[in-house]
Amino acid sequence: MTALLETKGLTARYGDFQALFGVDLRLDAGETVAIIGANGAGKTTLMRSIAGVLANGPGEVLFDGQPIGALPAAQVMARGIAMVPEGRKLFPSLSVEENLLMGAYGRKVEGPWRLDTVYDLFPVLKERRNNPGTALSGGQQQMVAIGRALMSNPRVLLCDEISLGLAPVVIRDIYAAFPQIRAAGASIVIVEQDIGQALKVADRVSCMMEGRVTLTGRPAELSREDIHAAYFGVHA
Ligand SMILES: Nc1ncnc2c1ncn2[C@@H]1O[C@H](COP(=O)(O)OP(=O)(O)OP(=O)(O)O)[C@@H](O)[C@H]1O
Ligand SMILES: [Mg+2]
Numbered sequence: 001m002t003a004l005l006e007t008k009g010l011t012a013r014y015g016d017f018q019a020l021f022g023v024d025l026r027l028d029a030g031e032t033v034a035i036i037g038a039n040g041a042g043k044t045t046l047m048r049s050i051a052g053v054l055a056n057g058p059g060e061v062l063f064d065g066q067p068i069g070a071l072p073a074a075q076v077m078a079r080g081i082a083m084v085p086e087g088r089k090l091f092p093s094l095s096v097e098e099n100l101l102m103g104a105y106g107r108k109v110e111g112p113w114r115l116d117t118v119y120d121l122f123p124v125l126k127e128r129r130n131n132p133g134t135a136l137s138g139g140q141q142q143m144v145a146i147g148r149a150l151m152s153n154p155r156v157l158l159c160d161e162i163s164l165g166l167a168p169v170v171i172r173d174i175y176a177a178f179p180q181i182r183a184a185g186a187s188i189v190i191v192e193q194d195i196g197q198a199l200k201v202a203d204r205v206s207c208m209m210e211g212r213v214t215l216t217g218r219p220a221e222l223s224r225e226d227i228h229a230a231y232f233g234v235h236a
């Protein structure tokens with residue numbers, strides 16, 4: 001079966017510095033895959049490479065079997081890959097609703113996600129819709145960032161560290177929305193530093209270290225020792 005999204009021997013560099021060394025990743029339709037790994041492992045670089053923010057070689061990123069590695073970010077998004085970026089990156093001068101509408105900008109595809117369905121998913125955003133996006137709590141801002149990505153009706157949703165800096169109860173509220181996002185048809189890649197959260201939400205987990213995938217498997221197949229070794233490069 002053709003993967004929905006696949007990276008094959010993906011490399012990435014920042015000038016002379018090589019950040020990814022031949023990363024292979026596979027996401028099948030309907031799946032949630034989690035990427036875990038320590039600071040600097042290359043998780044964000046992987047997300048940016050898939051999203052077309054960083055250029056990569058032909059055939060290194062395939063979407064529905066088609067090479068997309070050479071496409072600019074806007075075209076990758078138009079094909080159906082949306083990113084919730086690290087640090088949320090809301091537009092500070094825009095309201096919550098305007099931030100959400102930016103996610104649909106330039107896309108005409110039909111799909112389940114519109115302002116009203118995003119407000120159903122995160123009702124607090126409807127109450128705060130005329131507030132500046134940045135006047136919200138961290139958790140609410142993260143909901144705006146997720147809602148903005150959904151507004152493009154993506155087939156693949158890339159989420160980079162959505163729980164970073166948030167209280168456990170807020171993280172739980174945000175992840176409570178994921179079954180609905182999946183049911184509406186999106187396949188999901190999440191980057192998580194919280195390994196427990198990653199194991200809970202994902203069908204498969206890949207661990208990265210120093211620009212390489214060091215372990216991949218289903219949560220039930222992975223032992224704590226294997227994860228520890230893949231994450232830190234040492235045996236517990
Ligand atoms: N713009 C940049 N210019 C130069 N080097 C960079 C740049 N962005 C990231 N790097 C380097 O690339 C490597 C991978 O960084 P990346 O941000 O992808 O890691 P990460 O796994 O997302 O880490 P974190 O958990 O801290 O978000 C690191 O060594 C980092 O210092
Ligand atoms: Mg990162």
